[in-house]
Amino acid sequence: MADRSAEVRINDFSEVDCGISAEEAVIEAERCLRCKKPACVEGCPVGIDIPGFLKYIEEEDFRSAIGIIKNSNMLPAICGRVCPQEVQCEGECILGVKGKPIAIGALERFLADWEREHGVTVPESKEKRKERIAIVGSGPAGLTAAAELARNGFSVTIFEALHAAGGVLIYGIPEFRLPKKVVAAEIDEVKRLGVLIRTNHLVGRSVPVEELLSYDAIIIATGAGLPAFMGIPGENLIGVYSANEFLTRVNLMHANAFPQYDTPVKRGGNVVVIGGGNVAMDSARVARRMGADVTLVYRRRQEDMPARLVEVHHAEEEGIRFLTCTNPTRILGEGTVTGVEVVSMDMCELDDSGRPSAKPIPGSEQIIPADVVIEAIGQSPNPLLIRMIEGLVREKKGNLKVDEKGRTTVPKIFAAGDVATGAATVILAMGAAKVAAESVRKMFDGE
Amino acid sequence: MYQVKSARLLAENVYETWIEAPHVSRNAEAGQFLVLRIDDEGERIPLTISGVDGDCVRVIFMAVGTTTEKLAALKTGDAIHDVVGPLGQPSEVHHFGSCVLVGGGVGIACLPIIAKALKESGNSVIGIIGARNKDLLILEDEMKEACDELIITTDDGSYGIKGFAAGPLKEICESRPPDAVWVIGPAIMMKVTSGVTKPFGIKTFVSLNPVMVDGTGMCGSCRVVVNGETKFACVDGPEFDAHQVDFDLLMSRQRFYHPEEKESREHHHSGGCGCGGHH
Ligand SMILES: Cc1cc2nc3c(=O)[nH]c(=O)nc-3n(C[C@H](O)[C@H](O)[C@H](O)COP(=O)(O)OP(=O)(O)OC[C@H]3O[C@@H](n4cnc5c(N)ncnc54)[C@H](O)[C@@H]3O)c2cc1C
Ligand SMILES: Cc1cc2nc3c(=O)[nH]c(=O)nc-3n(C[C@H](O)[C@H](O)[C@H](O)COP(=O)(O)OP(=O)(O)OC[C@H]3O[C@@H](n4cnc5c(N)ncnc54)[C@H](O)[C@@H]3O)c2cc1C
Ligand code: SF4
Ligand code: SF4
Ligand code: FES
Numbered sequence: 001m002a003d004r005s006a007e008v009r010i011n012d013f014s015e016v017d018c019g020i021s022a023e024e025a026v027i028e029a030e031r032c033l034r035c036k037k038p039a040c041v042e043g044c045p046v047g048i049d050i051p052g053f054l055k056y057i058e059e060e061d062f063r064s065a066i067g068i069i070k071n072s073n074m075l076p077a078i079c080g081r082v083c084p085q086e087v088q089c090e091g092e093c094i095l096g097v098k099g100k101p102i103a104i105g106a107l108e109r110f111l112a113d114w115e116r117e118h119g120v121t122v123p124e125s126k127e128k129r130k131e132r133i134a135i136v137g138s139g140p141a142g143l144t145a146a147a148e149l150a151r152n153g154f155s156v157t158i159f160e161a162l163h164a165a166g167g168v169l170i171y172g173i174p175e176f177r178l179p180k181k182v183v184a185a186e187i188d189e190v191k192r193l194g195v196l197i198r199t200n201h202l203v204g205r206s207v208p209v210e211e212l213l214s215y216d217a218i219i220i221a222t223g224a225g226l227p228a229f230m231g232i233p234g235e236n237l238i239g240v241y242s243a244n245e246f247l248t249r250v251n252l253m254h255a256n257a258f259p260q261y262d263t264p265v266k267r268g269g270n271v272v273v274i275g276g277g278n279v280a281m282d283s284a285r286v287a288r289r290m291g292a293d294v295t296l297v298y299r300r301r302q303e304d305m306p307a308r309l310v311e312v313h314h315a316e317e318e319g320i321r322f323l324t325c326t327n328p329t330r331i332l333g334e335g336t337v338t339g340v341e342v343v344s345m346d347m348c349e350l351d352d353s354g355r356p357s358a359k360p361i362p363g364s365e366q367i368i369p370a371d372v373v374i375e376a377i378g379q380s381p382n383p384l385l386i387r388m389i390e391g392l393v394r395e396k397k398g399n400l401k402v403d404e405k406g407r408t409t410v411p412k413i414f415a416a417g418d419v420a421t422g423a424a425t426v427i428l429a430m431g432a433a434k435v436a437a438e439s440v441r442k443m444f445d446g447e
Numbered sequence: 448m449y450q451v452k453s454a455r456l457l458a459e460n461v462y463e464t465w466i467e468a469p470h471v472s473r474n475a476e477a478g479q480f481l482v483l484r485i486d487d488e489g490e491r492i493p494l495t496i497s498g499v500d501g502d503c504v505r506v507i508f509m510a511v512g513t514t515t516e517k518l519a520a521l522k523t524g525d526a527i528h529d530v531v532g533p534l535g536q537p538s539e540v541h542h543f544g545s546c547v548l549v550g551g552g553v554g555i556a557c558l559p560i561i562a563k564a565l566k567e568s569g570n571s572v573i574g575i576i577g578a579r580n581k582d583l584l585i586l587e588d589e590m591k592e593a594c595d596e597l598i599i600t601t602d603d604g605s606y607g608i609k610g611f612a613a614g615p616l617k618e619i620c621e622s623r624p625p626d627a628v629w630v631i632g633p634a635i636m637m638k639v640t641s642g643v644t645k646p647f648g649i650k651t652f653v654s655l656n657p658v659m660v661d662g663t664g665m666c667g668s669c670r671v672v673v674n675g676e677t678k679f680a681c682v683d684g685p686e687f688d689a690h691q692v693d694f695d696l697l698m699s700r701q702r703f704y705h706p707e708e709k710e711s712r713e714h715h716h717s718g719g720c721g722c723g724g725h726h
Contacts (some may be wrong), residue, residue, distance in 0.1 A: 161531065161661070162531075163484055163528070163529040163531070199529070200529050200530060201470055202532075202663055205474060205532065205533055205534060206470040206471060206474060206531065206533070208474055225664075227666065229667065235677070236672065236677065236696055236700065238699065238700060238703045241667075241668075242666060242667040244665055244667065245667055245668045248660055248665075249660065253490065253491070253660070254488070259710055259711045260488060260714075262488060262490035262513050262514060262711055263490040263491070263660075264704045264707030264711065335702075382665060384664055384682055
């Protein structure tokens with residue numbers, strides 16, 4: 001589990017964590033107690049048989065080990081890298097009570113990478129069936145639902161608005177955390193199950209709603225891609241980005257390699273990132289890799305940051321300055337950004353999320369110089385398609401209303417992932433997609 | 448991959464390209480645009496859908512920078528990596544009564560498709576098209592056919608009425624005020640020309656052209672301010688009520704990447720793209 005040193009890695013976009021060797025994997029797996037009632041499994045949103053695959057690692061039967069994971073999770077190379085393990089599987093592992101929990105994420109990643117190098121076996125699909133299923137969106141939710149349904153013999157088409165499949169995995173999460181070749185390989189596996197992925201198709205526009213409704217069932221997995229802006233003065237100045245735009249320019253369009261790639265992005269200088277989640281960490285670390293001096297402004301305390309722990313740690317190592325208990329009030333500049341006015345925040349009583357709520361301290365304003373400001377304060381579901389389909393209900397924050405089976409308020413239309421939950425995690429999106437896919441299957445099997 | 452079906456030069460530096468993209472052509476309506484990316488290293492750029500024929504769509508564009516220059520170099524049979532569309536809200540087409548469509552420069556490309564839709568909804572349509580000089584004027588014949596009446600202006604008087612399109616528009620507003628007006632062209636032209644209809648209280652649409660990335664509402668690059676509110680031009684527009692648009696902000700944001708655009712062109716002209724400077 002060696003990380004490349006911060007001084008080296010801030011000069012490139014290669015992966016930070018180099019992964020573990022087969023020997024290390026076996027030694028780590030040997031530590032597992034094979035609990036009768038494994039708490040780790042409870043902590044995994046897709047319920048992977050963790051002691052089961054650990055046992056095979058110990059026996060050095062990596063092929064069988066990855067097989068167990070793939071029964072529950074089609075995208076292990078991704079989850080092993082980006083799951084917030086500290087609050088999921090590893091957070092529950094019994095060994096974590098007194099010492100170090102089993103490094104489940106690292107082991108999962110090891111197996112997936114091992115399989116990619118040693119040849120992937122595509123799981124067998126059931127007999128072909130006549131029903132046609134349309135899936136809107138190719139993020140983790142769409143890919144998972146597609147794989148599940150294809151394995152059950154359905155004919156599955158995914159429509160994706162962008163020119164590349166993968167959703168946030170491809171345009172949001174940067175290369176140094178999740179190499180694009182890893183994402184591409186896992187998407188390729190989904191394709192090998194017979195799933196057709198039609199990129200450049202914005203459903204509601206390139207595929208009219210009537211055409212969508214001609215499918216036997218539909219799963220909406222359009223994510224939560226609509227960026228929120230703070231609503232403070234100066235947000236439309238040149239140099240102010242949503243994190244989505246900044247990350248898309250770099251991850252999807254390769255603006256870090258401009259002018260070889262044609263898409264530009266502002267590089268270097270003083271960059272201020274607003275927010276404390278994964279999206280904020282990614283923006284800060286991407287900016288750092290393009291030569292910027294980066295300050296991350298977060299309104300609560302560092303321990304309240306919703307980002308994965310290891311990302312916060314990596315960001316600190318890479319020299320990102322954290323300005324916590326601080327909130328922006330205005331963005332300054334004429335035409336182009338020159339600075340951000342921020343105010344210190346007083347931490348008060350706990351709010352609904354269990355974190356302290358924050359109130360501005362009058363008179364504590366200060367100005368931080370900035371050439372670029374990146375707002376990473378949250379995303380909500382894009383309403384474009386949802387508004388076009390009669391009968392779909394949107395709840396608070398624009399989330400699409402679904403029941404525990406992934407059913408929307410319209411017959412034969414299901415939904416999964418961030419579109420239904422609001423911005424969440426890869427594995428939760430996948431878990432929900434499995435539920436929705438199972439509901440689709442049951443609908444046709446009359447169960 | 449999407450194939451170029453035909454390509455030709457329309458006027459100095461202005462090109463017409465037909466692209467095979469059935470998912471776009473079958474669903475396109477007046478006022479919508481597409482986003483294309485020419486090759487794997489390319490930028491995503493928006494272009495108005497200025498015509499539809501079966502499985503093909505037409506774009507008309509001025510070669511002003513790296514991507515439009517690359518596009519201009521494509522010939523029949525060449526491929527474009529990605530085309531997505533139709534994007535944006537269609538023009539607000541219904542029965543107004545009489546309408547005036549004003550186009551400036553390459554903005555004229557947007558008009559025939561809107562003119563046809565307005566005619567089909569029972570409107571009478573007057574076209575006013577303007578260019579710097581006679582050689583830069585495009586789509587005269589098509590506009591003549593689509594409109595009940597066509598007025599031509601050139602800045603230098605080399606053809607039609609000498610001066611800007613705002614002149615004849617003002618005369619029409621005074622003598623026979625229309626019920627709706629479209630003004631499409633460079634931002635500064637839209638700002639000045641749509642100012643003409645304001646005192647008359649005539650409903651006026653402009654098509655805004657901020658810098659875009661995805662064109663689907665997920666990045667916010669295209670934000671514009673209309674009636675004091677921030678909007679995403681790619682999903683809320685591109686057409687908006689001209690009299691509520693903050694044009695100065697639009698023009699400022701269009702300059703976001705001027706230094707990088709220059710760098711990109713120099714890179715490509717010096718052969719940095721590996722094509723030996725052939726475009
Ligand atoms: C920068 C960033 C970092 C993150 N880091 C982590 C992390 O470390 N760990 C973690 O677990 N989670 C992380 N997340 C969250 C995680 O990525 C999301 O929860 C997850 O991707 C949601 O999956 P999804 O399939 O629901 O949606 P998405 O991944 O958003 O995919 C939706 C897809 O649908 C497409 N689409 C939308 N509308 C249409 C339409 N009308 N027609 C066709 N296609 C359409 C979109 O283009 C997109 O490709 C991060 C998110 C971001 C933005
Ligand atoms: C909805 C919409 C419809 C458009 N329709 C047409 C059309 O029909 N014909 C036409 O000639 N032009 C049209 N444009 C403008 C066209 O997109 C730009 O000319 C093109 O992107 C320039 O790219 P470039 O790489 O060739 O030049 P660059 O050197 O990169 O840029 C030249 C100028 O074009 C603008 N521009 C650059 N990148 C973008 C981008 N990604 N998105 C939007 N604008 C950008 C900027 O103002 C820039 O200063 C439209 C723009 C929008 C938003
Ligand atoms: S999928 Fe995520 S939560 Fe489940 S075991 Fe793997 S890393 Fe842990
Ligand atoms: S909780 Fe920890 S020790 Fe127990 S089975 Fe799971 S990984 Fe092994
Ligand atoms: S271009 Fe990205 S939101 Fe409009």
